[in-house]
Amino acid sequence: MISRPVLAPEIGTLSGDSAEFLVLCTIGAVAEREAWARLERISLDYQLRKRKVMGGSPTPSVLGALAFYFVFLLGLDGLVLIVRAQNGTTPPSEVSALNSVFNQWGISPPFYQWNISGEPCSGTAIGTSIRWNINSRDYNPGIKCDCNGTLCHITQLKVIALDVVGGIPEELWSLTSLNSLNLAQNYLTGPLSSSIANLTQMQWLNLGLNALSGEVPKELGKLTNLTVFYFDSSGVSGAIPSTFAALQNLQAVWGSDNEFTGSIPEFIGNWSKLSSL
Template sequence: MRSCSIRGVIRHHLAWLVLILCSWRVAAAQDQQAPKTDPVEAAALNTILGRWGKKASPEWNISGELCSGFAADKTDWDNYRDINPFIKCDCTFNNNTLCHITRLRVTYLDVVGQIPAELQNLTHLVDLNLFRNYLTGPIPSFIGKFTSMQYLSLSFNPLSGLLPKELGNLTNLLSLGISSDNFTGSLPEELGNLTKLQQLYFDSSGFSGPFPSSFSKLQNLKFLSASDNVFKGKIPAYLGTMTNLEDIAFHGNSFEGPVPESLSNLTKLTRLWIGDIINGVSPLAFISNMASLSTLILRNCKISSDLGAVEFSMFKQLKLL
């Protein structure tokens, strides 16, 4: 009987000990500081949204904390296409107590005015998407501060002026979209520093002059859209060295012929659109090795050669000619 009583007392004390330990862990978890948005970045974003007449969604701004809810989870922000504007954050800084804003999306919202100066305080941005708004004025030179940026889309805005050479500082860029804007002048040679680029879109944006020679360094490029500008001179022969290219659009400019034969090296091309060559006759041999083509448009290119010189039966993927 005594041994049973002793065991009962021990079990009773163990139960109290377990309860005390659990209570301590719960209290410690409650006392642990929840991640907070960097105050400088929070102030900057609130100012930007206020200037544009927009508000943070309660789906990512819970009780006034910007980096919360969907903004702070680990999922891809493309899973939340209906949330606009939207941010994503990295909350792993300072032992998981500090969040930095890494992605900002404000698209199709008709925001007006120049690109706000407060944007430069979002120094951890890797993705900035301001597609299809009414932003005016030049791209500010502080854009060169975003050295971690991987994706930048400013297309379909009436932005104007010269393209800043500071864009060449964004050496981690994978995709740059500046199509359908109102720029002037030539493309800066500094864009050749963006050697990680895979996608480059600047069609219908008002650029002129010759194509930059520095683009020969963009050996990782897959998509190049340069149509409907005012480029002059020759289509650069160095394009033939950029063998990762899959899509080229060069129509609607004032390039001189002939089309360089070096393009025959681009065996990964699935889409080739060249048009409006102003002089110089081109043979068709430059397409001879492009067996992956699904779209081939050579409008007003002054092609002059024997079609029999090209084995058209090789183009088994061709859908549009």
């Protein structure tokens, strides 16, 4: 018989005494009992086979390895349940949109970073211990979420230099909580959709070094929270929309190596916060 460790969760000492948390603890306890029962069955079967074949007894190291494996799985499952209970869930519409975008682009994050198919606002997407930088290739592709109570929203998304080919899926513009978006150094084609106006929370936007076409949509002028806009070598053309006069919070704009026409708009002189052009 394997000695089973004594587990005393002391629920009263844990933060979050909601009904949801109690349910999760109950689920964890059931899973624990089932796992240890299975471990004992495996151990007994192993002992019988060992005695039958070699007339000996199983080594402690083998049983120890089995025990460690099951305890590890129990701990991992419990951690996932607790993290989800504390940080909330992502709206299904955002989950669906993110999955659609990544599927169309043929990309996915490493499995250990965050769970795109189930709950994307998990792992590194909500972790506070990692060094997240929207302009870094670490955790790429990657997202960051803002969680408040039981609800999480995707606020940052980066897909940098991953050789993505094709247009920007329309579903991307439905992620209306985005405040930072980096799609630089890919092979994105086609025009920018006027639906970009949906991203009214956008503050940091990089579309540079792509193969887009057509004019910059005038609707982009509705992103009045925008402070950084990089679209150099992006492939856009035409005149700079007059609606850009409303972008009074801009601090950095890079738009070189495009096929712009017409004169430089005078309203650029009114971008009083601009420090890099």
